[in-house]
Amino acid sequence: MPNVTFQPAGRTVEVAPGVTVLEAARRADVPIRNECGGHGVCGRCVVEIRRGEVERRPARHTPPAGKDLACRCVITGQDVEVFVPAESRQVETEVTIRQVEALPQAFPPAGAVVEKVSLQLAPPSLDDNLADAERLVRKLQKWREEDNYSISLRLLRDLPLELRHAEWNPEVILSVEPWGRRVLRAGPPRGRALCLAAVDVGTTTVKARLLAPGAHRVASCYNSQTMFGPDVISRIVHCQRDEEQGYADLQLRVVGDINRLLGELVRESGLERSDVWGVVVSGNTTMMHLLLGMYPIWIRREPYVGCAYLLPSVSPRDVGLKINPEGRIFCLPSVSSYVGADITAGVLATGLADREKPSALIDLGTNGEIVVGCRDFLVCCSASAGPAFEGGASASGSRALPGAIDSVCGGERVSWETIGGAAPVGICGTGYIDLLAVLLKEGIMDKTGKFAPGAPGVRRLDDDTLEYLFVSAEEAGRDDDIVLTQADVDNLIRAKGAIYAAGNVLLESLGMTWSDLEAIMLAGGFGERLNKDNAVTIGLLPDVPRERIEFVGNTSLAGALMAAQDATGYWRTREIARSMTYFELSTHPGFMDQFVSACFLPHTDPERFPTVTGAG
Amino acid sequence: MAVPDVKENFSGTINEVTIGATSEEGGTRTSTVTIGGETGYPMLGFEAEYPHPPAFALEISTAGVEGWHDECRKHLADVAGDLGAWAAKCEEWGADMICLCLDAAHPDNEGRSPQQCADDVKRVLEATGLPLLVWGTDVDEVDNNVLPKCTQAAAGENCLFGTAKEDNYRTIAASCLADNHKVLAEAPSDINLSKQLHILLRDVGVDLADMVMHPTTGALGFGMVYIYTTIERGRIAALSGDRLLQQPVLVNIGKEIGRVKEAVSPAQADPQWGSHEVRAPLWESASAISYVESGAELLVLRNPEALRQAKTAIESMWP
Ligand code: FES
Numbered sequence: 001m002p003n004v005t006f007q008p009a010g011r012t013v014e015v016a017p018g019v020t021v022l023e024a025a026r027r028a029d030v031p032i033r034n035e036c037g038g039h040g041v042c043g044r045c046v047v048e049i050r051r052g053e054v055e056r057r058p059a060r061h062t063p064p065a066g067k068d069l070a071c072r073c074v075i076t077g078q079d080v081e082v083f084v085p086a087e088s089r090q091v092e093t094e095v096t097i098r099q100v101e102a103l104p105q106a107f108p109p110a111g112a113v114v115e116k117v118s119l120q121l122a123p124p125s126l127d128d129n130l131a132d133a134e135r136l137v138r139k140l141q142k143w144r145e146e147d148n149y150s151i152s153l154r155l156l157r158d159l160p161l162e163l164r165h166a167e168w169n170p171e172v173i174l175s176v177e178p179w180g181r182r183v184l185r186a187g188p189p190r191g192r193a194l195c196l197a198a199v200d201v202g203t204t205t206v207k208a209r210l211l212a213p214g215a216h217r218v219a220s221c222y223n224s225q226t227m228f229g230p231d232v233i234s235r236i237v238h239c240q241r242d243e244e245q246g247y248a249d250l251q252l253r254v255v256g257d258i259n260r261l262l263g264e265l266v267r268e269s270g271l272e273r274s275d276v277w278g279v280v281v282s283g284n285t286t287m288m289h290l291l292l293g294m295y296p297i298w299i300r301r302e303p304y305v306g307c308a309y310l311l312p313s314v315s316p317r318d319v320g321l322k323i324n325p326e327g328r329i330f331c332l333p334s335v336s337s338y339v340g341a342d343i344t345a346g347v348l349a350t351g352l353a354d355r356e357k358p359s360a361l362i363d364l365g366t367n368g369e370i371v372v373g374c375r376d377f378l379v380c381c382s383a384s385a386g387p388a389f390e391g392g393a394s395a396s397g398s399r400a401l402p403g404a405i406d407s408v409c410g411g412e413r414v415s416w417e418t419i420g421g422a423a424p425v426g427i428c429g430t431g432y433i434d435l436l437a438v439l440l441k442e443g444i445m446d447k448t449g450k451f452a453p454g455a456p457g458v459r460r461l462d463d464d465t466l467e468y469l470f471v472s473a474e475e476a477g478r479d480d481d482i483v484l485t486q487a488d489v490d491n492l493i494r495a496k497g498a499i500y501a502a503g504n505v506l507l508e509s510l511g512m513t514w515s516d517l518e519a520i521m522l523a524g525g526f527g528e529r530l531n532k533d534n535a536v537t538i539g540l541l542p543d544v545p546r547e548r549i550e551f552v553g554n555t556s557l558a559g560a561l562m563a564a565q566d567a568t569g570y571w572r573t574r575e576i577a578r579s580m581t582y583f584e585l586s587t588h589p590g591f592m593d594q595f596v597s598a599c600f601l602p603h604t605d606p607e608r609f610p611t612v613t614g615a616g
Numbered sequence: 617m618a619v620p621d622v623k624e625n626f627s628g629t630i631n632e633v634t635i636g637a638t639s640e641e642g643g644t645r646t647s648t649v650t651i652g653g654e655t656g657y658p659m660l661g662f663e664a665e666y667p668h669p670p671a672f673a674l675e676i677s678t679a680g681v682e683g684w685h686d687e688c689r690k691h692l693a694d695v696a697g698d699l700g701a702w703a704a705k706c707e708e709w710g711a712d713m714i715c716l717c718l719d720a721a722h723p724d725n726e727g728r729s730p731q732q733c734a735d736d737v738k739r740v741l742e743a744t745g746l747p748l749l750v751w752g753t754d755v756d757e758v759d760n761n762v763l764p765k766c767t768q769a770a771a772g773e774n775c776l777f778g779t780a781k782e783d784n785y786r787t788i789a790a791s792c793l794a795d796n797h798k799v800l801a802e803a804p805s806d807i808n809l810s811k812q813l814h815i816l817l818r819d820v821g822v823d824l825a826d827m828v829m830h831p832t833t834g835a836l837g838f839g840m841v842y843i844y845t846t847i848e849r850g851r852i853a854a855l856s857g858d859r860l861l862q863q864p865v866l867v868n869i870g871k872e873i874g875r876v877k878e879a880v881s882p883a884q885a886d887p888q889w890g891s892h893e894v895r896a897p898l899w900e901s902a903s904a905i906s907y908v909e910s911g912a913e914l915l916v917l918r919n920p921e922a923l924r925q926a927k928t929a930i931e932s933m934w935p
Contacts, residue, residue, distance in 0.1 A: 446816055448782055463757070597808040604811045604860075 003079045006030040007050070017077055021047060021054065022070040025084070026227060026249075032088050035393045037229035038071035041487065042393060045070040046088050052080030060487075062462075087479060095221045095264050096401060100209070102216035108196060112211075113330055113567045114175045114184070114278035116194045117143060121168040132160050136186055140172070148180025155183060155326075162187035173277055175328040176567040177313065184277060184326045195275050197265070197323070198560035199258055200342065201283030201291055203232055203366040204390045205399055205525055206254065207557050208261035210276070211564055215269055218557070219261040220525075222399065224253045225290070230393045231366055231386060232286040236300050239290075251293045255320045258291075262323065276323035279316070280564040282332045282556045284340030284367055285309065292319060292331065299337040304584070309334040310574060330570060332563060333577035336584075338382035343369045344573045344580075345559025350521050350552055353378060353576050357518040358510075360503065361555070362541075364389045364429065364524035368499045371580070372506050372517070378576065379510065381583040383502035388495035389429040390525065394488040396470070396481075398426025399525070405471070405482070406529045408434035410442050414457070416471070423477040427470070427484075430529050432492055435470065435484060437534035440601050444468065447601040449489040493599050496540040500603070501594035502585055503542070509583065514542035523555040536612060539602030543609040623663040626855035630654045630913075631825050631862045632667070635713065635798055636747025637774035645773060646745025649712050651828075651913035652864035657851065658911045661935025669934050670908050671713060672923055673749055673916045674706040675870050678728060678736050679719035685880035687896035688870075688919045699736055700743030707744045709920040710927060715749040715868075716740050721762045722753040730762045734769035741773060749776040749800070749916070751868075756784040764791035771795040776828055776866075778802060782813050789820045800866060802830040805842050807850045811860040828914060829863040835872040835879070836903040843867065847910040867907045870918025873900045901925035 004024040005012040013028040022045055025032045036042035040059030047070045054073040063069050070082070108115060119139050122128060130138065133156060137149045151159065163170055166188040173185040173194065195212035207220040228238040228250060239247040258279075266273055281291065285306050289296035292314065294307040311331040316323050332341035343363060347353050352361050354375055361371045368385025371378060391397030391404070398404040403425035407417045416431070418424050427435065439445045444455040451458045451466040458466050471482040507513055514520070520541065522530065532549045535541040541549055552558075563570040585591045597604035606615035632653040637643025649671045656664020681689050681696040695702040703714050716737065720728040728736075737750060750766055752759035764787060767777055778800025780788045785801075792799045799822050803809035810829050818824055831847060834840045847865055854861040873879050879899035883892045900922035904915045908930055917923050 447819065448812060448816065450783065452786070593808065596806055597811070600808075600812045600815070604808045604815070606815070606860075 002052075002075055002077055004028065004075060005079070005081045007081060007083045009084070015075055017075055019075050020071055021049075021068075021073040021075065021080075021082055024075060025070060025082070030084060030089075031224070031227045032070050032084060034071060034227065035230050035397070036071075037231070037234035040069055040072045042395065043069065044088060046085060047073075048083040048085065049073065050081045050083050052078040054080055095219050095261060097264065097268070098218045098220070100216055100218050102214050108194060108211065109565055111566050111568065112196060112278075113280060113564055113570055114173060114194065114196055114328065117172050117174070118189065119143065119170055119172055121163065121170070123168045132163055136163070136170070136172070136183070140174075140181070140183075144181075146180055149174075149183055150177075150180065151183045151186075155186070159186060173326075175278060175313065176570065182313075182328070184328065192275050193271060194277050195271060196278040196280070196564045197262055197276055198557055198564050199261070199279055199281045200345075200554060200557035200560060201254055201258070201281060201287040202342070202390075202525065202556070203235075203284060203287060204230070204387050206257045206261060207525070207554060208258060208265060209557060209561060210262070210265040210269060210271075211561065212269055212271060212275070215265070217265060217268060219264050221257055221261060223287075224257050225250050227253075232284065233300055235290065236286060236296050239295070240297050247290065247293065247295065250290045252320075254287070254291050259320075259322045262321075273322050274324040277327040278330065278564065279321060279323060279327070280330045280332065280560045280570065282341045282345040282560040284342050284365075285334040285337050286340070288331055288334060288341055304337045306334065306337045309336070309577065330563070332560060332570070332573045335380060335577050335580045336382075336582040338367055338384065339369050339371075339380045339580070339582055340367075341573070342556035342559075343371060343380060344577045345557075345563070346523050346552075346555035347371055347373075347378065347559075347576045347580075348562055348569055348573050349555040349558035350523075352521070353572075353579075355518065358512065358516060359519040359521065360517050361521045361523060361552075362499060362503065363555070364499070364522060366390060368495065368502065370499065370503045370506055372503075372510065372512075373580075378580040379506055379583060380580050381502050381506050381585050383498035383585065385495040385498045386491065388488075388492045389432065391426060391428045391432075393491060394427070394432070395483055395485045396426045397432075397488075398428050400428040400430075401425065404428035405431040407431065407531065408438050410438040414438055414442070414470070424471050424482060425476075425478065426482060429524065430531065432488075433538060433540060434531055434534050436489065436492060436601070437531070437537040439468065439484075440537065445489065449486075449493045449601060451486060451489075493601070496538055497595055497598035497600075500539055500542070501591060501598040504594050504598070505585060505588055505591050506583060508590070514544050517544070517548065519548050519550055520544065521550045521552045521555075523552050525554050536609065537602060539598060539600070539609060539612075543602075543611050624656065626656055626664075626857075628855045628857040628859075628862055630851075630854060630864055633798060633825070633828055633864055635749070635774060635776045637772060641774065643773040644741065644745075645747050647712075647747070648774075649747050649914075654911075656855065658909055659933070659935055666935050668913070670912065670930060671914050672711055672904075672927060673713035673715040673914065674709065674711040674920065674923060675715045675717055675868075675916055675918050676702045676706065676740070677717040677719045678721070678733065679717075679725050683874070684918065685874060685896060686882060687880075687892055687921075688874075691920050700739050703740045703744040703746070706920070707746050709923060711746060711923060713747045713749055713914075714740060714744055715751060715916045717751045718753055718762060718766070721758050722755060723758065730765035733762045734765040737766045737769045741770060747775065748773060749778070751778050751800075752788075754779070756781075759784065760787040763788050767791040767795040767797055770797065774798065776800050779830060780813065780817060782809065782816065785813065785816055786820060789817050789822050792826075793821050798826050798828060800830055801827050801863070802832060804832045805846045807831075807846060807853060807861060810850065811858075814860045814863065824859060824863065827863045828866050829861075830866045830868065833867040833869060833872050835869065835876045836899060836906065837878065838872065838876055840903060840906060844906065844910045847907070847912060851911040864913040865911060866914040866916065867904075867912045868916040869900060869903050869907070870916055870922075873903065873918065873922075897921035897925055901929065905929050
């Protein structure tokens with residue numbers, strides 16, 4: 001079999017003919033960007049074939065002269081040497097740390113998913129000759145009104161020594177279970193903090209926060225599964241591609257990401273990994289499957305069912321998370337294959353299920369989920385919007401990082417600002433929303449999102465491709481221009497169209513309209529500087545009084561945090577998941593029609609957006 | 617017991633669009649065509665107004681009858697080489713309008729220049745007094761070069777020019793505005809896409825009342841049902857007051873019939889289908905009649921015999 005060598009990494013793999021260079025790079029563990037998932041569309045996987053011949057497949061995107069798209073080059077019988085330039089290399093793995101409000105000093109609070117308690121046991125005597133374990137349980141039963149405790153065999157073996165070592169005043173660590181409590185440790189006081197962590201596994205970004213006395217940081221990084229494709233579907237496809245290897249790849253990646261984030265956080269707080277006794281994880285259904293190593297492929301096949309939505313707590317040993325090996329991992333529950341734990345967490349965090357009047361929660365993440373409800377009912381659906389508003393799959397897209405353009409203004413000259421005022425590195429979700437609104441208002445593109453030939457900033461790439469030059473390379477201080485391509489615009493319009501249409505379908509089936517909603521809460525990690533008017537101008541959000549639109553940030557992480565701090569929140573997510581009615585849009589007769597009419601700026605029916613179109 | 621009144625009243629009306637300009641109106645046409653104006657669903661004479669019967673255009677092509685089926689060609693043998701004579705013949709056959717297709721400008725054909733195309737338009741205008749519909753090549757770049765020349769050549773004649781599409785509408789809209797023509801807006805079989813295109817055209821200055829819509833066309837047995845329901849849906853919305861769908865509808869049937877094997881295959885090849893002479897025009901006229909029943913107001917045909925059949929049928933049933 002031919003060898004493929006990647007430079008400058010200097011790594012070689014043997015692959016069968018017929019494998020693409022992109023795939024070979026994955027196997028060699030050389031990450032190459034592939035925002036379009038290897039379909040020859042995004043043009044991010046540019047490489048140079050330095051030695052040997054490959055077969056080139058046609059692509060929508062034409063690489064620069066002398067360069068090739070890794071996803072379009074197929075290995076034939078020959079050995080090849082591939083040079084991966086810096087721009088293509090960085091599937092960004094850096095961890096970003098952000099300051100947030102500190103937690104209260106006393107941690108963990110009573111009632112958290114993992115608790116610590118100091119007990120004073122009466123030592124055994126001839127009159128009171130209960131066994132060690134039962135003695136411990138008897139005390140615990142008095143401590144909390146709770147009958148059921150379980151102690152693992154591993155713990156039992158050490159228990160007699162530990163209790164005596166503690167001179168019958170042990171420190172006990174317990175975790176919650178539906179049937180009672182699990183004893184994780186009983187022994188002499190460790191003299192160390194006990195902390196928990198909340199983790200949000202997004203398709204694009206993984207975020208973690210430590211729950212420790214005074215901890216005030218959120219760490220985030222790209223989900224490194226991204227190298228296998230930008231969305232859940234391409235990840236699932238990867239699982240099928242290589243059977244065992246495929247989903248082991250994905251599981252290892254995401255576990256690695258979480259370990260990296262926790263490692264950073266623990267180090268920053270002067271703690272140790274073994275101080276972390278519990279992790280509450282939230283994420284969409286596919287991400288939960290991949291994290292736990294559950295086979296996800298039926299999620300994408302009709303009738304779209306996952307392996308499990310209501311998950312038991314699991315041992316970190318079984319998952320590979322590097323926290324205290326006796327700790328527990330709590331996965332929040334999903335509702336369906338496309339409405340996941342991130343959404344139940346969001347409902348918890350926003351209090352949607354406790355509201356008196358109906359409101360909506362819209363998650364602008366990769367799936368674009370929408371929940372409408374109040375304390376009497378909850379309905380939800382997924383718009384399959386794609387990662388456009390997370391900066392994924394766009395030519396110059398970026399997560400909401402320092403340097404990401406997050407706000408754009410029109411006028412004589414289109415101007416912009418970046419997060420933290422840093423030199424621009426790309427455009428994040430809110431930047432895209434503004435940019436579309438501004439280009440529309442300035443007449444640089446029309447209401448279908450097609451660029452106007454000859455408009456300022458619009459340049460012609462070839463006969464039928466136009467693109468908008470947003471920030472030139474010189475101005476941006478980087479190697480290439482920051483641009484908005486026609487494909488980007490089409491993607492963004494499809495994403496916003498899907499979200500608006502999904503919301504409409506949901507509301508119509510309830511006999512409601514957007515104006516019946518008390519609040520429209522927008523969640524997502526797409527930047528905090530959402531300009532509501534612009535979001536309405538492009539028809540992403542309905543034209544309702546602006547004060548009803550709220551930006552609620554990353555509610556997936558917030559929900560995980562709440563559930564970790566207070567086990568009643570954890571149980572509540574299960575009730576929420578059980579009580580939500582899921583609408584499958586792919587078979588909904590009205591969705592396609594709604595979608596087509598929403599794929600326009602702001603919408604095909606101008607009366608729906610009176611403040612934008614002047615119609616009414 | 618009294619029979620209850622089941623008449624429906626709608627808030628919307630289909631736009632009336634006039635094509636062609638006589639000498640009083642600054643043109644040289646001897647007749648004009650007005651379509652639209654209906655106030656209810658098609659053919660329900662007891663409850664709605666139908667001020668204008670559907671209009672029929674016969675197609676003539678700058679590329680001749682190359683590729684047209686025999687039953688069409690047999691009528692055109694003498695005139696196909698001469699656009700003027702062809703147009704005059706169509707007038708004789710009873711067409712209300714001429715549809716001039718600029719096929720020869722298509723790069724796959726001879727790639728006729730914009731000026732030559734403009735001359736073709738002029739020749740047809742001279743040869744007939746009927747109003748004119750000019751149909752481009754469906755190649756955006758070619759249309760953008762050719763159509764402005766043609767709108768100019770026909771300035772004052774109030775023609776209908778097509779087609780404007782979502783991906784290519786600016787040039788044709790601008791040149792129709794400059795030379796005072798109507799715009800034929802084509803969007804594939806979806807009322808939302810039609811609405812979107814009408815908004816785009818309005819945004820560049822074309823009045824909603826100066827558009828005719830083409831939801832694309834399928835022949836009987838070959839996608840007609842899709843277009844039929846699209847037209848119906850559009851009509852329901854239009855009559856309920858949606859101004860973005862109140863444009864009259866054109867369907868281009870002759871060209872589609874040319875792709876239908878059952879309609880074009882000669883009797884020797886498929887004897888089980890019977891006489892080609894009967895079959896070919898019947899397929900075309902039956903398609904046309906069905907479309908009128910869906911609400912279409914302007915029908916483009918190729919075969920003069922189909923025109924005769926369709927007109928006779930419509931006259932006998934038009935409310
Ligand atoms: S073009 Fe190769 S991965 Fe997108």
